[in-house]
Amino acid sequence: MNITKNNIDDLNAVVTVEINKEDYSDKVEKILVDYKKTANIPGFRKGHVPMGLVKKQYGKTVLVDEVNKLLQENLNKYLVDEKLDILGNPLPRMQEEFDWEAENFSFEFELGLAPTFDIDLKKNAITQYAIVADDKMIDGQVENIRKQYGKLTSQDEVTKESEVTGVFTNEEKEIENNATFSLDKLEGKKNKDKFIGAKVGDTIELNTKKLFENDHDLMNFLKVAHDDVHDLDIEVSFKINEANTRELAELNQELFDKLFGEGNVSNLEEVKAKIKEDAEKQFVQQSDQRLLNDVTEELIENTKFDLPANFLKKWIQSAGEQELTVDQAEEEYAKSEKGLRYQLIQDRLIKDNEVQVQFEDLKAFAMQMIRAQMAQFGQLNPSDKELEDIAARILSNQDEVRRLTDQLLSQKLLDLFKEKANLKKKEVTYENFVKEVYGDSH
Incomplete structure (x- = not known):
């Protein structure tokens, strides 16, 4: 067997796989011998069917099956061994007048190659919002509490x-x-x-x-x-x-104890400080999500590289359960191009910065999320064993593992952006954050 690659340009290549008779003949012969032992053909006793008849009836099917197995196994091994970074899957080139009666076969596959590019996290400044709870918001929260308990x-x-x-x-x-x-x-x-x-x-x-x-x-x-x-x-x-x-409820110790636990808060100023602290913790999640979105958009917009677009459109046509028309494939490509570009950028960031998600990281992340969820329902001090048991159940579900891995990866990338991106910090109230980021209508 011989596999060769011919580069058409930086983003496209053709791989040729040549399979010779000696690559498959022994395997085909062995399968046909086994067929001979079990074949049930009218007019012949089981195990006594002539080999010529077995070959005539089953030979071509077995040959095609074995050659295809060899083809897939060796092509995949070649792509891994050569460390080829491809997009989509290899596309077989259609060959007119292909002859299965021949002894040696040659197959060609088109490859779409991943582009090479540089990522500049420092290129443009991106706003990192620090959202603060102002007096207007805190007083409003105090008013809401008094209404709620009034x-x-x-x-x-x-x-x-x-x-x-x-x-x-x-x-x-x-x-x-x-x-x-x-x-x-x-x-x-x-x-x-x-x-x-x-x-x-x-x-x-x-x-x-x-x-x-x-x-x-x-x-x-x-x-x-x-x-x-x-x-x-x-x-x-x-x-x-x-x-x-x-x-309105009175601002007294009974209300403070009900809100924050016995003896933890004793006057209005401490209530306001606690509201401010809790609100700003929640605001961090919103500002972090905004930062992640903004850096993502910036990277997609300003990391320039070409894609093997024609190859990808052809691949999209045949990748699904039903083959798409040329126009449908064009439409799908247009919808998915932005996501593909960011996936390539993300993969490059992960590789260049050695970002990894180990199982222990995932377990710790799951336990942290479980602890936060339990706290919302008043379970403030779960034992480590309790957390580990729940985490083990969650991590036995592959869908949950994928979901948590994606979340943890986003968190690690966010940490990377905070460390290495060109960030311009801006302190805003929550009201102004909403106006600035989403517009007045939100």
Whole structure:
């Protein structure tokens, strides 16, 4: 057997695999001898079928099967041994007048080669947001806590201080959702006036455009998709089922102990410090995700290299269960090109910076996530054995292993970007972060 590679250009090559009779003849002969022993052909006793008849009936099928096995095994071994970095899979070149009656065979495969390129993490400065909880946010949280733990008093009629509970409906959009909100969440005097003076049991007709000050409230109260909520302009009905006022809870030690555990907080200033600390911990996750997205976009935009586009389109055509048309393959390639570019960039970053995910890293990462989830449900001090047992169950599931590996890899790449990228730090309030990153409509 002989395998050779001919480079067409930097991104395309053709591999030729030559298989000779001596590569397959012994194996084919052995299989046919076994067939002879077991063949059940009318007119002959089992095991006494003439070899000539066995070869005539099964010979070509066995030959094709064995040659194809040899072809795949040796081609794959060649790609590994030669350390060829290919995209997609080798594509067999169609040969007219291929003759299976010949003794020696030659097969050709097209290869799409991965490009070589350099990554410059320092090229352009990228904003790294440090989100702080300002006094306005902290005071708002204190107010929410006092409302949440305050005394609820039922009303027959809605006032401007009311909190209303009812059902939003719109038949055309199939909206029927229960919601509770205070009138200060509504945007504009006109909307608030529709509620003030209304009685429990009344139905109010509203338009969703500029109904709430925050589009995310509209999304949550109507249960519509994020992409659909912006500029949503439909009529909805709201039937008032309850109207209540809340007497704000007193800021006393009983409330502090209920919120933060006995004796951990003893005055309003300490409450505000705790709210600030907890909020800013959560903000780190959001700023980190934004940084990861921004560096990713920057790398895709400014790491220039060509791809073997024609090869990849041909490969996409035949890679799925059903063969695609040329136009469909073009469309799929256009949709997947950006992802492929980042995958190549990510692979290069991982290789150049020796980023690895070891099993012990994965186990520690899983235990950390489990501990955080248990803390949300009030289990603050689980034992190491308890964490290890849950982690072992999770890591026995291959889908979970893949999911956690991807998350941990993202975390390691984020750490790499924080260490090596050209970052410009910017301190913002959460409100300004949302405006700057997502725009005013969020």
